[in-house]
Amino acid sequence: MKLLLICAGGYSTSMLVKKLEKYAAENGIDPFICEAHATTELAEIKDQFEVCLYGPQVSNRAGWIKEMLGPDYPVAKIEPADYAIGNAPKIFALIDSITKK
Numbered sequence: 001m002k003l004l005l006i007c008a009g010g011y012s013t014s015m016l017v018k019k020l021e022k023y024a025a026e027n028g029i030d031p032f033i034c035e036a037h038a039t040t041e042l043a044e045i046k047d048q049f050e051v052c053l054y055g056p057q058v059s060n061r062a063g064w065i066k067e068m069l070g071p072d073y074p075v076a077k078i079e080p081a082d083y084a085i086g087n088a089p090k091i092f093a094l095i096d097s098i099t100k101k
Helices: 011-028 040-049 056-070 080-085 090-098
Strands: 002-007 032-036 051-054 076-079
Touching: 002 011, 002 056, 002 080, 011 032, 011 080, 011 090, 032 040, 032 051, 032 080, 051 056, 051 090, 076 090
Parallel strands: 002 032, 002 051, 051 076
Antiparallel strands: none
């Protein structure tokens, strides 16, 4: 899986990437690639990923993010509490919920 995390470009999302990579390794989720990028990069990189989650700090751009990705692209917002603590199990459950329809 190639996961794109969209954020405002802050440090907290890179910490989340590390937690998700650790969880994936510990739970045999392979292949797993995860990168964090700012909303300003979305148009150039969107085709390199399979799933997109965005942080609560860019929720005001949710409509634009979904429009940019298109109707068939799995995309969802990470809940603020899960984002804040890097709740990898719940974030992977969110990924499953938008990819296994």
